Structure formats: structure tokens, C-alpha cells
Amino acid sequence: MTEPDASDVHLAEPRVCEPRVFDEDFATALVLVAHPDDAEYGLAAAVAKWTALGKRVVYGLASAGEAGIAGMTPGTAGPVRVEEQRRGAAVVGVDEVQFWGFADSAISDGPELRARVAAAIEEFRPGVVLTLYGGAEWRPGAPNQRDHIEFAEAVRRACVTAGVPAFETSPDPTLVVDVSGYIERAVESLAEHRRYLSVLKPHTPVIEQARQQVRSATGPAGGFAHAVGLSELTA
Numbered sequence: 001m002t003e004p005d006a007s008d009v010h011l012a013e014p015r016v017c018e019p020r021v022f023d024e025d026f027a028t029a030l031v032l033v034a035h036p037d038d039a040e041y042g043l044a045a046a047v048a049k050w051t052a053l054g055k056r057v058v059y060g061l062a063s064a065g066e067a068g069i070a071g072m073t074p075g076t077a078g079p080v081r082v083e084e085q086r087r088g089a090a091v092v093g094v095d096e097v098q099f100w101g102f103a104d105s106a107i108s109d110g111p112e113l114r115a116r117v118a119a120a121i122e123e124f125r126p127g128v129v130l131t132l133y134g135g136a137e138w139r140p141g142a143p144n145q146r147d148h149i150e151f152a153e154a155v156r157r158a159c160v161t162a163g164v165p166a167f168e169t170s171p172d173p174t175l176v177v178d179v180s181g182y183i184e185r186a187v188e189s190l191a192e193h194r195r196y197l198s199v200l201k202p203h204t205p206v207i208e209q210a211r212q213q214v215r216s217a218t219g220p221a222g223g224f225a226h227a228v229g230l231s232e233l234t235a
């Protein structure tokens with residue numbers, strides 16, 4: 001094998017950068033998401049680790065996810081999902097869960113939502129804010145939900161204004177959190193969304209759905225067997 005000469009360098013494939021280890025030197029994390037269960041698709045494994053280390057984690061949810069259960073009216077689904085979210089949060093050591101009452105499926109980045117994010121930052125003074133991925137597609141052909149995209153943008157803008165670093169879960173992460181040892185806790189957390197998941201896939205047991213989802217979201221990365229991938233939202 002020969003070394004490429006200088007004239008070949010610009011033709012080389014871009015080097016894929018290994019993600020760096022996420023800085024966990026914070027006392028309080030604010031996890032902000034659009035819907036119940038958004039935090040449970042992977043991020044909850046990191047939350048389980050952080051609360052086990054004695055950190056304070058608070059959840060803020062824009063909506064109650066009342067439009068999310070097929071065949072159930074919003075008036076019935078909302079309270080079910082709020083209760084499931086509280087249980088799911090408690091499994092990973094989170095007892096402070098706020099629901100802000102924005103309409104599910106109609107979440108938009110605007111002054112009202114940004115003000116609510118700012119108020120939560122003011123109230124809890126987090127060292128970091130985390131949210132769900134707000135990019136257009138999870139992968140080619142797999143579009144993200146409009147609510148997630150709008151919500152992440154509101155979080156980004158509010159965090160820039162407040163000067164708080166914010167991070168999103170990411171299919172192409174630049175940062176990783178080692179969550180080895182916290183996968184089963186995250187599975188149990190997602191499985192608390194029992195009614196939601198049992199309607200979503202009635203023929204697959206809830207615990208199996210939860211295990212598949214969490215494992216696919218916490219695969220090997222950055223040299224860790226199980227990692228949550230993040231990218232900087234406020235960079």
C-alpha cells in the first residue's frame with residue numbers, strides 16, 4: 001500500500017469523526033420534549049444513569065400526547081398518557097414532570113412556546129437542556145414529526161437566549177453518553193407507556209416493543225457497548 005501524495009488528499013473520503021464523550025459534569029438536567037414517550041426512546045437510559053449518580057433531572061412536556069392513541073378520544077387519552085409518563089419518569093428517578101398544555105399535533109415554534117421553555121430554565125437553572133432530535137429526517141425516507149421539529153427549534157432559540165447549552169438526540173451524533181448498565185431501566189421506563197404501546201402494536205407484547213426500541217436507540221458508539229448519541233443544538 002502506498003501513501004497518497006498531496007495531490008490526492010482532496011479526493012479522499014471525508015474522515016468520519018468518532019463522537020466525543022458527553023460532559024456529564026452538571027448538577028441539573030432539564031429534559032424537554034413534545035410528547036409523552038419521546039424521552040423514553042433512548043434518552044431515558046442516560047437519565048437513569050444521571051439520577052443514579054445523584055443528579056437532578058426534570059422533565060418538561062409541551063403536550064399530553066392526547067392525539068396519540070388511535071381509537072381513543074383526546075379527553076380520554078390525555079390523562080392516560082400523563083399518568084403513563086409520570087410512571088415512566090419515576091422508573092428512571094425523575095419525580096418532577098411538567099405538562100405545559102400545548103395542543104398535541106399542533107406544536108409550533110413561537111413566542112408562547114419559547115417563553116414556556118425560558119420559564120422552565122428560569123425555574124430549574126439547569127446545567128444542560130436535552131431534547132429530542134429536531135432534524136427533518138431520522139434517515140433518508142424516514143421523516144421526523146412536525147411537532148418534534150418545531151419543538152426542538154423553540155428549545156434551541158430559548159436556550160441560546162438564556163445562554164444554556166442544549167443538546168438533541170441524534171441519528172448522527174457528535175457526542176455519546178455511556179449508558180452501559182442502564183438499558184433495562186430504560187426498557188422498563190418505556191414499557192410504562194402500556195396503553196399507548198399496546199394500541200400501537202397490539203400483537204407484540206409491550207415489554208418486547210420497549211426492549212427493541214431502546215436497544216436500537218442505544219447501540220454501540222464511541223467505544224461504548226451501549227451509548228446514547230447527542231448533538232449540540234446551541235452550537
Ligand SMILES: [Zn+2]
Binds near residue numbers: 034035038145148
Ligand atoms: Zn413525539
